[in-house]
Amino acid sequence: MLEALQFSSISEFFQMGGYAFNVWAVYALFVLFFSVNLYFPRIRKKQIIRELKRRLIINEGASKSENNSDEPGNLSDPIGDTSETSQT
Amino acid sequence: MWQWFFRLGSPKWFYELSGKWLPWLVAAMCLLLLTGIPWALLFVPADYQQGNTIRIMYIHVPFASISLAFFPLMAVAGTITLVWRMKLADMVAKTAAPLGAWFTALALISGSIWGSDIWGTWWIWDGRLTSMLLQFFLLVGVISLRSALEDTDAAAKACAVLSIVGCINVFVIKYSVDWWNTLHQPSSSIGLAGESANGPEIWVPLVIMIVAVYLFFVVSLILSTRNEILQRERRSNWVQELLGST
Numbered sequence: 001m002l003e004a005l006q007f008s009s010i011s012e013f014f015q016m017g018g019y020a021f022n023v024w025a026v027y028a029l030f031v032l033f034f035s036v037n038l039y040f041p042r043i044r045k046k047q048i049i050r051e052l053k054r055r056l057i058i059n060e061g062a063s064k065s066e067n068n069s070d071e072p073g074n075l076s077d078p079i080g081d082t083s084e085t086s087q088t
Numbered sequence: 089m090w091q092w093f094f095r096l097g098s099p100k101w102f103y104e105l106s107g108k109w110l111p112w113l114v115a116a117m118c119l120l121l122l123t124g125i126p127w128a129l130l131f132v133p134a135d136y137q138q139g140n141t142i143r144i145m146y147i148h149v150p151f152a153s154i155s156l157a158f159f160p161l162m163a164v165a166g167t168i169t170l171v172w173r174m175k176l177a178d179m180v181a182k183t184a185a186p187l188g189a190w191f192t193a194l195a196l197i198s199g200s201i202w203g204s205d206i207w208g209t210w211w212i213w214d215g216r217l218t219s220m221l222l223q224f225f226l227l228v229g230v231i232s233l234r235s236a237l238e239d240t241d242a243a244a245k246a247c248a249v250l251s252i253v254g255c256i257n258v259f260v261i262k263y264s265v266d267w268w269n270t271l272h273q274p275s276s277s278i279g280l281a282g283e284s285a286n287g288p289e290i291w292v293p294l295v296i297m298i299v300a301v302y303l304f305f306v307v308s309l310i311l312s313t314r315n316e317i318l319q320r321e322r323r324s325n326w327v328q329e330l331l332g333s334t
Contacts, residue, residue, distance in 0.1 A: 041311035
């Protein structure tokens with residue numbers, strides 16, 4: 001396989017017969033594009049899960065405080081016994 | 089027979105299935121890239137006219153050919169959204185647009201860098217280059233349209249229509265090199281069984297890179313669509329359970 005190598009030295013490989021900028025710029029862009037497009041969806045997923053969990057906690061907290069106002073003796077209730085309806 | 093088609097419309101089903109397939113797709117993609125890129129850089133013989141810039145072909149051609157798939161994908165997804173009102177189809181259409189813009193941009197930039205020395209110009213209003221640039225602007229247009237419309241349904245419908253219209257440009261891109269005799273070279277015949285203008289040491293790594301970049305397109309699309317599913321389906325039970333377990 002080594003005899004099929006098109007370059008006889010590493011410096012020749014990097015120089016690409018004078019076209020070093022052209023070839024390496026394109027391959028560098030490819031590596032950049034590849035990394036960005038695989039990395040950012042993962043970051044975004046973590047962001048989404050964090051945000052959704054935060055909202056879940058807020059919603060649970062809100063629904064708990066709604067439930068609490070039904071219990072007797074709560075400060076938000078009017079003064080007096082609310083368990084019996086007064087008949088006029 | 090239609091059962092699988094309607095199952096396909098379930099975001100939960102897609103999320104679970106894609107989660108199972110993803111590691112295999114990523115593994116296959118990495119394997120092909122690790123084969124194709126060293127082959128392209130080290131073993132492909134230099135072209136007698138273009139020298140070592142021929143190695144750019146192994147990035148430019150896969151991205152350029154796969155970038156043609158985006159408008160048809162978005163058009164099909166858009167049609168399914170319009171006709172069968174499957175939200176999963178709209179999610180795929182939404183995530184495909186930015187990815188398509190990236191692919192088209194990379195195809196244009198890599199081609200431009202290649203042509204800068206070989207053609208002696210960074211840009212020319214050639215049939216293929218112009219229609220590819222138009223595709224890039226159309227994709228940016230689809231992205232802008234999607235974010236401009238607040239109502240999800242209206243955005244889905246508008247983008248579906250624009251995607252269907254944008255498919256006309258794909259024909260122009262593909263046949264431009266046959267219709268007009270301008271700078272970009274015509275497609276070379278890649279006949280697997282018969283004779284080819286290029287030997288297998290040229291086209292085999294090209295096929296490997298095309299499949300590798302295609303897998304990359306599929307993996308990126310799946311990753312972004314999964315995020316979109318989590319966001320849109322956040323109120324459903326299965327997402328709530330998923331959040332609880334992570």
